Every structure is written in C-alpha cells, then in structure tokens.
Amino acid sequence: MHTLAVDIGGTKVAVGVCDENDTIVRSWTVPTENDADRINETIAGLYEKALESFDDIAAIGVSAAGNVKQDRRTVNFSANIPAWINYDLSGHIEDLLSKKVPVVVENDANCAGWGEYVHGAGKGSTNMVMLTVGTGLGGAIVLNGELYRGSFGMAAELGHLPMVPDGDTCGCGLRGCAERYVSGSALERFAKAAIRRRPKDATRLMELCNGNVEDLRGPMISRAAQEGDVLGLYAFNKIGEWLGRTMAAISAVLDPDLYVIGGGVIAVGDILLEPARQAYDRFLQASAYRPHAQIVAAQAGQDAGMIGAANLSVR
C-alpha cells in the first residue's frame, strides 16, 4: 500500500508517494498561483501521474495552511488562498480523480508536528508540543499519543497566544501575539533595531546584507550568530527568551513532557534553545518543584509535513 502526501505551499504544490513506513519514494514539485481551482487541478494531475507507477495508492493526505474543520475535509479560512472560506477542499479534489480515494486534509503545522511525533524527535513522548519557528509561529499538540484538534478543529494556533497586552499588531489582526516575538520576522526586527541602536557593533551584519539593513534576512543573522557576532546573538537571545515565555504559558495549560522546536531558524541549535530553556525555567509556574519538559530541536527535517500528512491520511 502507498499513500500520496500533498504539501500546498505559498508558491508551489509538492507531492510525494509514501510507502507503509511513510518514507517518500517518489516526489514532484510544481509551481502554482494562489488559486483554488488551479491547486485542485495540479493535485489531481500529479495523482494521475503517480498512478502510472503506483496502482495501490489508498489515500491522499493534504497539508494546508489554514484552519481545517474537525471533519478533516473543510478549510474554514486561509490567509493565503482567498477562495478557501468554508471550502470543501477534499470534495473539490475528489471530484477530479479518475480512481476515487479519500482525501484527508490537515493543518500544515499539525502535519509537521505529527510527522515529528511518529518519525522524529517526538518518538516515545506522551504529551508533545511542537513549535515551528518560520515566517510566523506554528503549533501542534499531541495529547496521550493522539493529535489534538480541539472541538472545532481550531486547536494549537499557538503563534496567536496573546503574550503582550496591546502589543505589536499581528497578521491575524489581534495584538501582542506570540509570533510577533518568536518567528523569523521577529528575529529580523530585533536585529534591525539593534543595528540602529548600536551601529558600531553592526559591522558583520552590515557586511552580510551588503550595507542595506532592509535586505537583512534570517539566514544572515543565523550565520553571524554562529560566528559569535554580538548583535546576531542578541537577536537570537530575544526570540529565545520569548520562546521560553511562550512555552511556560503553554505548560500552565497542557503540562507536556516534550517541546520540539522546528523551522528554519533551528539550524542554529543551542544558540536558540539555550536562552529558550533559561526563560522557560524562569517563567514556569512552581519551576523549582516540578519536572521540566525537555526542549529539543526537530529531527524529521523539511519533509516532516509530508510524512505527517501521509501518516494521518490512513489513520
């Protein structure tokens, strides 16, 4: 038996045929516009292509950026694709398939979290929280070994935990959300502010962005921090501290045994995780009198979302 994993990204659709162990054995990537019909046609087309080599595809698992209903078919809302408002994504795709199989849709952060849980750093944990530090901050919750979706499919929007009353305005329209302080965008904002305040210490960062602060990007800050640059480290300390505060708040509700931190910035490892662990210890309620959750880097890599979508499609 095989499954087809689909990852609908901002500019492309990636598809992978997975075997029984959720290992991707064949994959294709196709650029697309943010148009619902084109995306459906692209997925259906790639499914037909996969059928030419694999005649035993049992289900299609779709990882989608948006709020996905408890039915695992309907997208309530997506910031990326305007047509996805109470949109039966499964139904629209299923209608286009020559050989019918179920299409199971899951939120992208949930897929990545589940991929980490079954095949990555989460193995062996009972209650795991995954935080994906990318452009924004994604969350996934596993409770008692099961993905927790909430009553309406809206759980684990951890990037929108309100951390600062009347704080920075978030892309979601609310203010002070965690992802305004823990994300690749926050990393860039903290570094840029530090450059303006401390130009004498900014030599290396300015070199990396060719003298134009507006061109400064996360990977440049990661590189500077790994070289020991003081402002690069400062920016990571800032998002690390906010990450620790955010986890302490989550622990007050869920008391997990493990936090898995993923996303592009985790390439710096302990440069992010150490300040996060310290802040977690400091802000955790009854910190000295309770076991602390482990805080570790993700292991399943870039394909965690696909692996998770594949696994969830037949569960």
Ligand SMILES: [Zn+2]
């Ligand atoms: Zn928000």
